[in-house]
Structure formats: C-alpha cells, structure tokens
Amino acid sequence: DIQMTQSPSSVSASIGDRVTITCRASQSITKWVIWYQQKAEKAPKLIMYSGSNLQPGVPSRFSGSGYGTEFTLTISNLQPEDFATYYCQQAKSFPITFGQGTRLEIK
C-alpha cells in the first residue's frame, strides 16, 4: 500500500499569512495527489485534484504543486474561513490512502 505522510501535523498562522503543507508518498504517484479541506463536524471538501488543479469554486489563493513523491498545498493570504484540517490523498492505486491530516489554527 502507498503511505502518505503529511507535515506538519498542525500549524498556527495569522490572517493574511501564507502557509505550506507537505505530503510525501512512500512511492511515486506521479501527479495523483488530491487535497481536501475539512471543518469540524462537516464532510470533507475537495479543493485540489491531480496535484495542481483547483476544484471549481475554490479560491485561487489555494495552489498545489509537486510530482512523484513530494507535494505541497499552499494557501496564500489566509482568510478566516481557511482555518480547518487539510488532508492529502493518493489516487494512483487502490487501496486509496490519506495522509494523517494537518490542522491549521489561528495564531
């Protein structure tokens, strides 16, 4: 199975800051990383697919990059609604696996 390791597990930031979350795959998944945002008590929301493609309706302050085994999700100009938990997921092969999550908190 492909393991997905996210870092950091939590991060504190202020409104207007830029934050980067990293996800490493245990083997190459080429471009097949997906990013989700989850707020408490809610279903996850797809924000990025195929590594760097923004899901329609998601603000352009979100961006994704990477290929192979290392990927990043960057959120620029943090807004109050961005404070949530973020998960990466590999979509290269079954079983699908998620990272353990990164909690983004307000400083």
Added chain:
Amino acid sequence: EVQLVESGGGLVQPGGSLRLSCAASGIIFSSYDMHWVRQAAGKGLEWVSNIGRGGDTYYADSVKGRFTISRENAKNSLYLQMSNLEVGDTALYFCATARLTGGGIEYWGQGALVTVSS
C-alpha cells in the same frame, strides 16, 4: 444540487451486522464510481471501499472479507453490507462520489454513524 443521504447507521454489538444505504440525487448515478470513507471520532479519514461504474470493487485491507459494497443504479443507491463488526469499525461513514475525471472524491454525504459496542 447533488445530494447524498446515508442511512442505516446505529449501535451494534461486536460480531454483528449492519447495512448502510446511500441515496443519491442531482447526478447521473450510473456515471459515477462510488466510495465509502469513514472517520472515527477525532481521527483522520480512512478509505473503506469503492465500486466502479462497471461494478468492479475494491476494499481496504481492514475490511476485506467482512464488508461488501454494492450499487443499484435503477434506485440511485449505494450500499455497504458490514458483517462481523469490530469495535474498531466505530466511525462516521461517508458515502461519496469519485470525481468524473482527474481523481479525487468530489461529492460527500453527511455521514452515518456506526457504533460497535457491547
């Protein structure tokens, strides 16, 4: 508007069985691969199972041999038959659609709570 509504959750004893259902609307259900994803309280996301448009199925190792995913396109419905349940299966179970292209899980229900306890 896409809606996925799970039902069938509840309290069950270890070793028991439960069947989750998911009713889909607002999509051409037969065009979508479908997933079940679960989340234990305070924990991360865990993928459980997938069924393709053609009926091919995939399972997480943790549930293989105990859970069965199925779909009924005529009823726009997805199912998860869970047997030999363990305490570790306690979680909120989400029904979700795959994105049509590009990978990822696009539409999610609000979840059905399954509690396995004696």
